[in-house]
Amino acid sequence: GPSLDVLAGLSGRRFGSAIGGGHGGPLTRSFDDPAYRAIMAAECGVMTPENELKWSVLRRGGAGSFDFAPADRLLAFAEANGMAFRGHTLLWHHPQYTPEWVAKHDYGSKPASEAARLIEEHVTTVCSHYGRRILSYDVVNEAIDPETGDYRTTPLTQHLSPQEAVDLAFRAARAAAPEAELVYNDFMSWEPGSPRHVPAVLELLEGFRKRGVPVDAMGIQGHIGDPGGAKSAPFAARDERAWRRFLDAVTAMGYKLHITELDVSDKKLPAPTAERDAQVADYARAYLDCMLSYPQLGDIVLWGITDQYNWLNGLTPRSDGLPKRPTPYDDQFRAKPLRAAIADAL
Numbered sequence: 463g464p465s466l467d468v469l470a471g472l473s474g475r476r477f478g479s480a481i482g483g484g485h486g487g488p489l490t491r492s493f494d495d496p497a498y499r500a501i502m503a504a505e506c507g508v509m510t511p512e513n514e515l516k517w518s519v520l521r522r523g524g525a526g527s528f529d530f531a532p533a534d535r536l537l538a539f540a541e542a543n544g545m546a547f548r549g550h551t552l553l554w555h556h557p558q559y560t561p562e563w564v565a566k567h568d569y570g571s572k573p574a575s576e577a578a579r580l581i582e583e584h585v586t587t588v589c590s591h592y593g594r595r596i597l598s599y600d601v602v603n604e605a606i607d608p609e610t611g612d613y614r615t616t617p618l619t620q621h622l623s624p625q626e627a628v629d630l631a632f633r634a635a636r637a638a639a640p641e642a643e644l645v646y647n648d649f650m651s652w653e654p655g656s657p658r659h660v661p662a663v664l665e666l667l668e669g670f671r672k673r674g675v676p677v678d679a680m681g682i683q684g685h686i687g688d689p690g691g692a693k694s695a696p697f698a699a700r701d702e703r704a705w706r707r708f709l710d711a712v713t714a715m716g717y718k719l720h721i722t723e724l725d726v727s728d729k730k731l732p733a734p735t736a737e738r739d740a741q742v743a744d745y746a747r748a749y750l751d752c753m754l755s756y757p758q759l760g761d762i763v764l765w766g767i768t769d770q771y772n773w774l775n776g777l778t779p780r781s782d783g784l785p786k787r788p789t790p791y792d793d794q795f796r797a798k799p800l801r802a803a804i805a806d807a808l
């Protein structure tokens with residue numbers, strides 16, 4: 463039958479997945495497996511490097527050093543197989559994925575300008591290196607603290623305000639990659655414990671418009687499923703009206719939408735495989751039907767295409783210790799009900 467990317471293409475969309483090269487520590491190594499690469503090539507029109515464009519890999523050599531080799535290896539594979547490549551991500555607060563030198567760096571007597579220089583240098587160097595080979599960037603990832611709704615702080619924003627840092631990243635990206643689509647990417651928690659997240663992201667998006675910051679799209683990560691697996695966006699019928707109000711507000715401001723990191727946490731679903739897979743598929747189907755009802759939705763990108771290599775297994779395990787099954791292909795690379803659910807939704 464037709465690939466998921468061909469099906470997505472029927473409505474002018476693209477389908478894809480993340481892939482990991484395993485660089486910089488205990489990171490996903492799906493790229494090393496030829497079976498994984500074959501499924502990517504067969505199903506996908508777009509590919510996201512799971513970690514290789516983060517500061518933790520690209521900037522691990524220290525200030526002034528850029529190691530493009532890990533990401534370039536993935537990009538060569540994408541290009542050889544006719545896949546677009548997404549730039550994930552130019553600015554992310556996460557301390558674990560920011561090299562230590564950033565905090566220890568000598569910011570000198572004008573620390574704000576030095577922080578700004580580092581951000582601008584990073585964005586400009588990456589965008590210039592790739593030129594038209596990357597036409598969509600998650601410029602800023604997860605800028606908002608979901609509990610407080612405030613901007614998150616990072617070593618770079620000790621000196622420069624977080625708003626200035628975020629705005630600067632987008633402005634520098636527009637200048638260095640004028641043809642690229644610029645995305646603000648966030649997981650959008652959908653749990654009662656984070657009531658500030660949604661309004662704060664809407665304020666952020668409004669602020670971009672008021673200040674003329676060049677942002678084209680909102681990337682919805684789409685780590686859906688039962689709460690607690692990741693800081694996820696649980697989606698159920700009872701949430702749909704509130705979720706639509708959020709999407710309506712985002713699109714009313716003129717932003718396009720992408721699903722950038724879809725997976726379905728089955729952390730708390732029943733153990734029997736058939737039942738678990740069926741619930742995962744139903745959950746994703748309801749979510750995708752809602753998302754696909756927005757003509758503004760472009761890409762549908764998974765955060766991993768087989769259960770064999772999946773970041774969720776590195777987070778809190780299921781209480782029964784069974785491996786999680788959050789993707790459309792199982793650990794033997796056989797299509798699961800989730801694959802059929804995505805195909806049907808498309």
Ligand code: XIL
Pocket residue numbers: 482488489490512513603683723773
């Ligand atoms: C994750 C990777 O999948 C892991 O391999 C890594 O250890 C941590 O980062 N939201 C994001 C992604 O924007 O960059 C994260 O990727 C998953 C959550």
